[in-house]
Amino acid sequence: MHTPWLCILSQAIKIWKETHADLPKTFPEKAEFKAVIKTMNKYNEANFDEAISAVTDVWQTPMPYELDEIFKNPLSDNGTTLAWCFTAALKRFYQSEKRLPLSGSVPDMISEPKVYQEIQAIYINKAEADRKIMKGHLEAYVAEKGIKDFVFDENAWKIFCKNIKQIKFIYMRGLKEEIESPDWSHASNDFWDPESCVKWFVTMRCFENLRTQGHMLLGEDFENQNAEYALMRAEADKITAGIEQEPIEEKYLREILRFGMSKIHNISAYMGGQAASECIKLMIK
Numbered sequence: 001m002h003t004p005w006l007c008i009l010s011q012a013i014k015i016w017k018e019t020h021a022d023l024p025k026t027f028p029e030k031a032e033f034k035a036v037i038k039t040m041n042k043y044n045e046a047n048f049d050e051a052i053s054a055v056t057d058v059w060q061t062p063m064p065y066e067l068d069e070i071f072k073n074p075l076s077d078n079g080t081t082l083a084w085c086f087t088a089a090l091k092r093f094y095q096s097e098k099r100l101p102l103s104g105s106v107p108d109m110i111s112e113p114k115v116y117q118e119i120q121a122i123y124i125n126k127a128e129a130d131r132k133i134m135k136g137h138l139e140a141y142v143a144e145k146g147i148k149d150f151v152f153d154e155n156a157w158k159i160f161c162k163n164i165k166q167i168k169f170i171y172m173r174g175l176k177e178e179i180e181s182p183d184w185s186h187a188s189n190d191f192w193d194p195e196s197c198v199k200w201f202v203t204m205r206c207f208e209n210l211r212t213q214g215h216m217l218l219g220e221d222f223e224n225q226n227a228e229y230a231l232m233r234a235e236a237d238k239i240t241a242g243i244e245q246e247p248i249e250e251k252y253l254r255e256i257l258r259f260g261m262s263k264i265h266n267i268s269a270y271m272g273g274q275a276a277s278e279c280i281k282l283m284i285k
Helices: 005-017 027-040 046-053 065-072 082-097 113-145 154-162 175-180 198-212 222-242 250-259 264-283
Strands: none
Touching: 005 027, 005 046, 027 046, 065 082, 082 113, 082 154, 113 154, 198 222, 198 250, 222 250
16 A cells, blocks of 8 residues: 555556567657556555656656756866866766766655655665765776866765756856956847846946946936936947847936935835834834
């Protein structure tokens, strides 16, 4: 009655392979595989329903798309930083074992405590064995590349191994690059999204650009805001023309000039909260 769904899926795969060469791939095959599990459920037990809910694990792609893209990066074979050394070890593990290392975590399932603990021990032991193999690849890689300043971080290693399927490579430009030669190509995709903050970002960059050009009191002179608006408009139009977008609406530029460097939105939010608190105190006296 308390057979874990992992065991049910394992048995269903054995039954499937008696008549099929490969795991289910097409929609009819997947439906047929689910039917196999249903025929095994002779007493309408909940753990079989769990097995059907988790059945996608059987035909799930073993290599996440993001990880496959990382393996295509030249740094996965030549990187010298800690993260890239770990990645190189992972890549070599995959090439030799034809699978990703086990993380060691076991999902929740209907099972007797003793059986669940035994499964958990199997997973943990296998994960430790995989980490040991990967560490061998890591040591070999560091030796081959002659990385003399490499310092192994045990805690970072465990976190890396535990979250392998969630690894992503995110490219970020340095602050100096972003300030001196900003790349607006990515921002252009969000200009038509009403929930995007990209227009505010462009407007604030225009404000900061003008300040670096000598307009340090921008937004402080209320009598001269039309002239300052013209400066903001010209600066904003340079950016939007460069990425072939419509000019930013006047309300964004006027709003930034309205509060200048005073951070009026944060102050207003704080004062509003204080005022509301005092009103509540008066009402409940």
